[in-house]
Amino acid sequence: MIAEVISVGTELLLGQTIDTDAAAVAQALSRQGISIYHRSTVGDNEDRLAADLRQALERADIVITIGGLGPTMDDLTKETLARVLDIPLVTDPAHVERLTEMGKRRGWDKFPEHFMKQADVPASGRGIPNNNGTALGAIFEKGGKYGVCLPGPPNELIPMLEETVEPFFAEKTSGEKAVIKSLVLRIIGMGESTVEERVKDLMADSNPTVAPYAKTGEVHLRVTARAATDEDAMALIAPREAAIRERLGDVVYGIDSETLEFAVVSLLQQASRTVACAESCSGGLISKRITDIPDSSRVFGLGIVSYSNESKEKFLSVDSRLLAEHGAVSHEVARAMAEGVRAAAGSDIGVSVTGIAGPGGGSEKKPVGTVYLGLAWDGGVISQHHQFLGRRQDVSQRAAQAALALVRRFLIAPDEPTFRQSP
Template sequence: MKAEIINIGDELLTGQVINTNASYIGRKLSEIGISVERVVSVGDVEEAIIDELKRAYENFDVVILTGGLGPTHDDVTKGAVCKFFNTELVLNEEVLNQVREFLARRGRTELNEANKSQALVPAKAKVIMNYWGTAPGLLFEEGEKYVIVMPGVPKEMMGMMESFVINYLAQKSGGKVIKQRILKTTGIPEAYLYERLKDVVEEIEKFCKVAFLPSVIGVKIRITVKAQDRAVADELINEAEVKIRKKIDKYIYGVDDEEIEEVIGRLLVERGLKIAVAESCTGGLIADRITNVPGSSRYFERGVVAYSNEAKVQILGVPEDLIKEHGAVSRQVAEAMAEGVRRISGADIGISTTGIAGPTGATPNKPIGLVWIGYSDKDGAFAREFRFGDDRLENKQRASQMALEILRRKLLGIEI
């Protein structure tokens, strides 16, 4: 089966909102053997929606639309699909009760006309219940054509996909299973990564497809396989992963949606260790990422943003003479910051960052992008130098990523 995804909303065209819905839906459809061959963003214009729906309906087996199902005047998707399928809106009591219950859980007992309008659905559509919002999803099935309409709010759309759409379409597709796995790497540029994997990629592409996806914090390696059933797909994708790991395992920190802060959280819990962080150039970003993980209070003792030299001296106990002699952005100060935050917190591990994020502050010997990352534990302290680039925000992201990567490698006993 072939599919088109139509994402609706002026905000998508103007760049105010990033279209994450398309990537999620595309991935989920691929997993059940449905090939997404076209993704289109359309504004909140009824005629434009109808035109694109007509084109998609003529060329694809499955059409999925998201967005424009709300109760306001600029939500025109429901009217567009009514015109396309030549049907009228009717009141659905089940949806009305669901809307009433949803609002009651939020302390709102009275429904206004806008709320009630959410229960008006096309007569020819099957309702997909929305337990995460008020706008129901819609399913139109004519012959071997399937049109599914869902809200644009990611949480609501994902809920409908997981609770109904994926299983429904999997039963209809009956095609090959398409399975993907993402191996997340950091600390090695794309070109160097490919050089190490070139022979392996040539070998495994006999039964799968490999893609390299670079970003600010690392390179994702996407493995895609097609097979007759899930068991064979799993076997092939596992074989590809094993071959890749034999070459670059030290750089792989996570799989699929796994984030590096989740990985180090598990490692710290397993080892019964606590960590404290002293940040200068990253401004609290490392602490923010660590505490994004539920349960991080079990291993995260504290975070200190020691941005000024005075803060480094007064809070962390960095010797003032050390800063005068070597400068705040130096190996010696990074080590002293890591040792200081470990000492004052009583944590098992201290990590630190000090650097020149830019666009100002550089000197002939210390350019923009220079960052020292410090590490301290009971066995001693060290610091590593990095030169990330000239973009301030990217420098902060890269520095926080490498600080967490140094921690991961130390916990696993991997060479840094």
């Protein structure tokens, strides 16, 4: 079966609310082997919603709407779907009683206009109980098509999905049951275009599919397979994963939810080594990402955020002459910061970041986005120059990502030319 998801609400189009519900719906449908080819968002306008519903019903077996079930005049999703499918709405007396009791507990003498429409359900179909809110959901059925109305609040939507919608469609798809499984390969140190070039022939296959997409400072490859069972789907994915790893090598650092900081902490633990961080423009982000990983205390020695030149001198023993001659944002100071924090912590590795995150502070020679990384260890010290684009937060995040990638690279390939002593 094929499904389509329509999120309803002008606040979504204005960016005032982030739509997390659609992801929950997509995951629930995927668990039942139901494919989604289209997803859309429409404002609180009955005519535009009706047009979207008609189009969706032409190309999908199941249309799921999210939002627009409340008691106000612009909550028209259920009524609009009923009109499009030409299915009358009827009132659920049990839910009317529930709403009445709720109103009495709130001390209402008179119910707000349109309040009781939340008890409406399709004459051809069924209501979806809502134990955490006031509006019933609904499942419409007509001519082999299904329309499902769910509320917007996640604390209402998710239980309704799990307790009613998933079991309903599990029964409907039992004769054609299939599962959809995915594996995400996480890649650092190789650009999206290069990754795509190396696996483009694999991307031509339909089962499993291979799709790249870029994240901040890294690339992900999602391998997705459809089969009768979880085991069969993973059996399709396994050879694709092996082929990708063979072509890309050790730039693949993890799978699924394994973050770069998780990979770094794991490598440090395996090597029985420790790291310390000196940060300027990243503002402690590297240290936070590392210490977010459980048991990282075994490998993390110290984190220092040193924005001012005085703090670099006092806490990291950076020579004032280096700062005066080269500036705080320089190869020389990045190396001195890495050596200083390593010595202060007594750690095996010191990593540093110094740069200009913006929006001000840049110059012709050192524009906003200029970042220097330093890495110090028992055998030497190196530095790298990076030029990042984006807003202040983007530069900070990319700097932290690059620093973690540098530590990882040193741990897996310390003899590479990258780690020869900087001049």
